[in-house]
Amino acid sequence: MASSVSSQQDKVLVEANSFARIITLNRPKQLNALSFQMISQLLELFLVYEEDPNVKLVILKGKGRAFSVGGDVASLVRDMRADDWRVGANFFSQLYKFIYLIATYSKLQVSILNGIVMGGGAGVSVHGRFRVATENTSFAMPEAALGLFPDVAASYFLSRLPGFFGEYVGLTGSRLDGAEMLACGLATHFVPSAKLSMLEAALCDVDSSDPAIISTIIDQYSEQPSLKEHSVYNRLDVIDRCFSQRTVEEIISALEREYGHQSDSWIFATIQTLKKSSPTSLKLCLRSIREGRLQGVGQCLVREYRMVSHVMRGELSKDFFEGCRATLLDKDKNPNWEPSKLELIDDARVDCYFCKVEHEEWEDFKLPIRSKFELPPYAIAKL
């Protein structure tokens, strides 16, 4: 029988069910935005479950219409007084610890993405073994429009999407539906939301941690959704030609050339989106994906932590604060980016984000030690 237990912190609900544990993000009004406390609690739970021989499977889902919109950036910005970047750095350090644990988890994680999945929400699901999308799923990495860049080791998973689709998703913040997530590999399964409760029940009956067995069970509830007619995933050839270019400037010129050949409104909209985003963010995002493509997940996090620490310090650019102001706080949707143009940001300036932060209290992100458990091959492959 399932035993249902609410933790003291009701923003993360836990249900123990024979060999499965169901964790529900329970902050529906904020679309399950992850606060520092929630992240710490999740981290704690995952660590306990890893030690517990009675746990074979962790199911992660969200209450309400979102799985999670990611880190609770709005309150983070409020909490960070003008000069205190440490609060921000601390937040990301805790989040990245959790991401690394997920990416190298010795047990199986099934994330049920029945709603909005953004930024950190993608981070706490995509690195896990199974990601179940539904007809309600809406995925995006919108950080570049916010003056940030896709972090949570997104540089690892975006860079490994087919061709240069990852660059497209990361730079434009374009939304993907469940079918598109499955097609590009961000999701491992597509299950109609009507069948989710049956799927959960079936997973709770299993006493195996063999991914092949779990996959077969999810398969029983899965469908092969078809891509909608105007899906971006049908535009891979254009995306590959343009988003494989070396620099953001060249990507935009390639899109403009492409628009010259075929006056396609999707290409036009893509160009407009890029032109509206923070130029600094675009450059950081592109470089991050390009480096991440050749790095393990741990090295991606170490690098992203350097980058995000620089962003929090705001010495190189204050676009993150400006983006949050314009999008989340004042909501005037009219950010004033500085530097305002791509041409004003040279390679040397971008390089700075990839260097250590020169501050006595700052240190590189230390990857948690993961040699205690025997890692499954799919986790080893990410190192």
Place this chain on the structure above:
Amino acid sequence: MDRASQRTQILANHLLQSSPPSPLSSNACLSYSPPELSENYAFDVKEMRRIIDGHNVEERDWLFGLMRQSKLFNPKEKGGKVFVSPDYNQSMEQQREMTWKRIEYLLERGVFKGWLTEKGEAVEMWKFAGFEVSSIYDHSLFTKLGVHFFLWGGAIKFLGSKHHHEKWLMDSENYLIKGCFAMTELGHGSNVRGVETVTTYDSNTGEFVINTPCESAQKYWIGGAANHATHTVVFSQLHINGTNQGVHAFIVQIRDADGNICPNVRIADCGHKIGLNGVDNGRIWFDNVRVPRENLLNSVADVSPDGKYLSSIENPDQRFAAFMAPLTVGRVNIACTAVYQSKVALAIAIRYALTRRAFSLKPNEPEVLLLDYPSHQRRLIPLVAKIYAMSFAANYLKMLYVKRTPQSNKTIHIVSSSFKATFTWNNMQILQECREACGGQGLKTENRVGHLKGEYDVQSTFEGDNNILMQQVSKALFAEYVAAQKRNKAFKGLGLEHMNKPCPVIPSQLTSSTLRCSQFLVDALCLRERDLLNRFIADVSKCKAEGESTQQAFLMCYQLAEDLGRAFSDRAIFQTFIEAEATLPAGSLKDVLGTLRSLYALICLEDVSYVRYGYLSVENGASVRREITKICSELRPHALALVTSFGIPDAFLSPIAFNWIEANSWSSD
């Protein structure tokens, strides 16, 4: 039975047998434990990579990424990771087509933008980086690009004049024209001055007439000629009014835009090779092919419309040397590339040695990791030191080349010859050692190390046979010596300034700290070079005194010449290491480089010449070897960090470098 149910049954069997374990079944299965989780990095590997790659790191990663993400580069998933490598099981024709498709793909992405039309250090360095990265994927890709950009494009740039540049470079950069380079003949390879192709001038039509007079004059090994090239640069004797003016270079179209071979040109295939089957090497015959007068690449010599020979360089030797200019950049490129193949092989061998175990020291103990055997350390870690030394030397060579002046041409020629020969020989040695260190797994093509031997063997032959290049080095040193004596002047250039100082003395007893002192190591390497140069001079003089010609004397003193060439290379490479080390701030990175620097020099001191000529006593020779083993065990904890710093992405290594158990599991086949 399908795999899933078979697997379920195996699992079920395991569970059913879970009764008390019998003593016979107590052995646990081997499991792969990733070195990333057990080995620590004591220094910043990204910073180290930046230092040894030296330039264009971001562009390199872009190019790696372009190849990693394209189906054309044949990605294969093994053990949960993606690896890209050509399918060498394809037929020669298929491999050639794939090489060409890969070039087209990179062309469309703008990789070659500016490679022929832009000038300056920045684009030249990026070009070198681009070649290094493409070679890490596949030597055929590298070679086909090298022929087009460095040989064909280089010939037009260096040997042509303004109108040639305007007419050919942009179209070549965009591959509207596909070039090749017809120098070598069946009968003449290294001795280019002996080629038998003959060109005459017909002043009635204003055309050159190019002819292959005999079978030994057929152009041979011409990369690109068999399938794809539309144009070639032909090296031919130029006969004007009955006088042979020596070797000159002409542009000849060999195929039309549709790929049909032009009239009076015959082309045949060189056939299957031990490697580089993705390059269409061909043989060309010219049957009195007529080309316009403008097709003579005329930067050093020209023929007027009425058929007069005009040259700005009177001396035929110098004129010939000028024609060899395109080969110099090729040599620089080959030398640098060889270092990267060594990096690929060694990163694979070291990673494998950090995960593969063999034999227990005591019964019931776990087996020992290969790299924890001192003998295995001794095989691989000195090669790591060699690669670091060669990396610095390669960066020095590239800088020397891109900052070239008319005065530095001689130095570039000597240093590039010496480094090209040394690096490519080292590469073959390293590949062989790594292949053996990977045992049977080294023999699988997918694991790369063994296969690379066939692919890279050619490096000791093309763009100058290694032995001949090294003879040129010793001859040049001889000439320096004679010139200094004649003019009673100090040595200047080629790093020979140490000859002006008193001869260094090796201490009679070498302690550990002396053996790691860079001054001592420099002294020891200079001492050998100096002494061998003196001996070479003495022996050549003796031969001449006995009535031999200078040429004959050189030939007879070949043993000393070879030892001297090696002594020069080792010392010159070491100097670049010391210089690179000196630019770094104190810290963990500099410390580990200091240890590698000592190890590199000590393996040079282990060379038989040190005992043969008595620079080291037998006891000191033994001290050197002892110190090498000590340093190897000191560097053992850094092994993973040192090869990670090579910056070769995982996808360009091979399955045995990672989870080789999973890669070979039943379910991943």
